[in-house]
Amino acid sequence: MNAAPPSPSSPGAAEEFLGGVRAELPLLLGVMPFGLMFGVLGLAAGLPAWAVIAMSSVVFGGASQVVFAQLWGALTPPTVICTTVAVVNLRHALYSASVADWLRGLPWRWKLLLAYLLTDEAYAAALARFRDGPPGPQRHWFLFGIGFTLWLGWQLATIGGVLVGAAIPAGWSLDFSIALTFIALLVLAVHRRSELVAALVAGAVAIVAQPLPHKLWILLAAAAGIAAGLAARGLDRPRLAAEGAR
Structure with a gap:
């Protein structure tokens, strides 16, 4: 999978980064509502607002965050919560293995950063770029552009969901929305x-x-x-x- 030596016209870091941003922007139309939903559900599950927002930065995985909120609201033991979230996120290990050859020469600081940003949407767009795009030493900036754009959008959506959730009466049940969210994701996947x-x-x-x-x-x-x-x-x-x- 290692690319051939880059040509003199290989895209630079800025061009690759902006290309990743442009590739991710249309996907935010589907990501932002999901982030809003998590912010609302996190509060409904009894998590404090700061923990809901922090989770989007620390975990940065939509499906696993929703599962965590659901299990937390059901007073599930911490061991079961951690194990379940780990199982849900196993697919990220497969994503990492799939793109490893294209990122093999990067220093560890880049590998750790890109591993953190490697989500479902980032993987799909980056894989298409790595396979079909022109070879070049700055291709990792494309993945960084995708991941950073998604990360920023996810944080803003979560904050928006927390603000919306704080205004929803406590007596409203939002459990049904979890199932609807996952059904929608399943149909698309x-x-x-x-x-x-x-x-x-x-x-x-x-x-x-x-x-x-x-x-x-x-x-x-x-x-x-x-x-x-x-x-x-x-x-x-x-x-x-x-x-x-x-």
């Missing part, structure tokens, strides 16, 4: 047959395992979905072969 299998299996296990204490159904459903998706990867081969032949 499923592109392959194996992903559909994983989603269906995880959903079925989540329903069956509802009686388990401490919301352990989340962990069980996640593990079952991952296993089902891996087992069903063969269903994607015809489509992948067809895409490769184009």
Whole structure:
């Protein structure tokens, strides 16, 4: 995956950074409402405003933050909360492994920064740039531009959600919005047959395992979905072969 030596016309750091910003701006239309929702849900779950805002900076993972808020509101033991959030974020390790070859020569300070900023949206846009864009020594600035833009938008959206949530009466139940948010994300994320299998299996296990204490159904459903998706990867081969032949 290592690129060929860059040409004299390779994009510079500023050009790469601005390219990443431009690539991320349209995606903020979907990210900002999710950030607002988390700010509202965090307060509804009993988290103080400062903790909701700090979580968006420390964790910086929408799905895991919403899961944390839901489990916190249900008084789930800390061990279960930490384990569940870790399982939800396992996909980030796969993202890192996927782009590692393109970032291998960077110093550790850059690797740590980009690992922190490597979210779902940042990975998708950066992978397209690394694979199809011109080679160059400043390509990591593209990922930085994407990640920084998303990070800034996520912080502002969370703060907005906290401000909105503080004005919502305490008697209003917002639990239903968690399920609606994840359903919307799921519909947008499923592109392959194996992903559909994983989603269906995880959903079925989540329903069956509802009686388990401490919301352990989340962990069980996640593990079952991952296993089902891996087992069903063969269903994607015809489509992948067809895409490769184009």
